[in-house]
Amino acid sequence: MRLEELRSFEAVARLGHFTRAADELFLTQPSLSRQIQALESDLGTILFQRDRTGVAITTAGEALLPIARRMLADAEAARHEMDELAGLRRGRIRLGAPPTLCVSVVAEVVAVFRRAHPGIDLHITEAGSRALVDALSEGALDLALTITRPSVRDDPSVELVPLFTEELVVVSAADTALAPPEGVPSRLTITELARLPQVAFNRSYDLRVATDVAFEAAGLTPVIAVEGAEMDAVLRFVARGIGVAVVPATVLLGRPELRGSQLHDPSLTRTANLSRRTTVRSSVAVAAIESTIFDVVAGLAHESSGLGGRITPVG
Known part of the structure; x- marks a missing residue:
């Protein structure tokens, strides 16, 4: 062959x-x-x-x-390894992540990495965690950020390194004139959340699955203002006062147009992982972006101080 x-x-x-x-x-x-x-x-x-x-x-x-x-x-990978022996002056990395991480952590990782290594091409794939693990296993990706979910199968060819845990928070428009008439408290229960008009994600999102499960467990039917949107649209709709949305705390970083409220009774959290193939040695470029990811995550604890410590790096 x-x-x-x-x-x-x-x-x-x-x-x-x-x-x-x-x-x-x-x-x-x-x-x-x-x-x-x-x-x-x-x-x-x-x-x-x-x-x-x-x-x-x-x-x-x-x-x-x-x-x-x-x-x-x-x-x-072999071709990339030979290219990168020249000192990370050229090469390509295929990085995957869910949309909820692409708009936050991945955006910062790409910005930092590109400044340090402008000759390395980055190809970003947005998909759910289960699809990303499959892509890693097949060799279609070099590295991925994934979310720990019961729906994501264990794969012996893929190693998951926990990066951080974060709370899911309720976001609303920071401009109080655009917020729901009844207001959004700084801390609310799942029952209180169900009464607010919501901008709901596409049902393919793990995030949507997690919130639907929480509502179902509480015997609640939420008020849906808009349904089926992708991440960027959800955030824009919320900022325009169309409704509230449940998002990971990292999404709030660098978004002054949004206000975050803590969700409790129950609180919802998730763990983000660095996922990589165990059967292939990381190339020089992949090792470099891994280091960048760890550095960016290490800075989350400081940046999230204004979010009430809702983002906690692991390790």
Whole structure:
């Protein structure tokens, strides 16, 4: 098996179409077809069923796909390692994180890292923690920040290093003229929260799942003003006084347009982790951004002093 054949196979499997895969790889379609045929001949099995509308991956192809992705990721890591021996002057890092961390911790990490290493390209993937762990396992990511959730399966190929715990807080517009007419107390219960108009996240968010579970456990049905928004939209809606939202405490850092209230009875917390592959040694660039992540997290305790200590670094 040659790497270019595996790369072609992965593109066809992901896109479900030979022409689109050929365009992405800057190959002619006959060249791409020859590579797939050579790979099938080498493996002695059919990887795709072809018809007029496109291609469908076979059972053998499904089995090969995660292996191919790991092999391509390992080859990419080897290339990066050689590049980085020049002193972190060039290379690429693929970092993943949930949207709730991208708008806070990851934004600061990227800013600090880019100032120190402008020659390193950063590719950011936003997704839920379960998808990020799967991507790490397949070698599609070099590193990820994830949230500890029961829905995220244990994977022996992925190590989770706890970074910090944080409270989930209720945010409202800092401008009191835009806040709900009845006001938002500095400390409120889940019952009091349920009576306020809320800007609810898309149901794909782990954060939405956590709050829905809390309401259900208390036998409450919250008042929903807007539902289905993504992180940036939720924060904008709240700042405009459309409703309140439950967000991690880190989201409040550097956002004077938002006001945070403590949630209790029950209080909700979450743990953020640094997730990395155990089967591959970290490249020089990945090790450098890991160090940056730890440094940024270490500064959270000081920055969160104005949030009542709602962010606690682990370790």
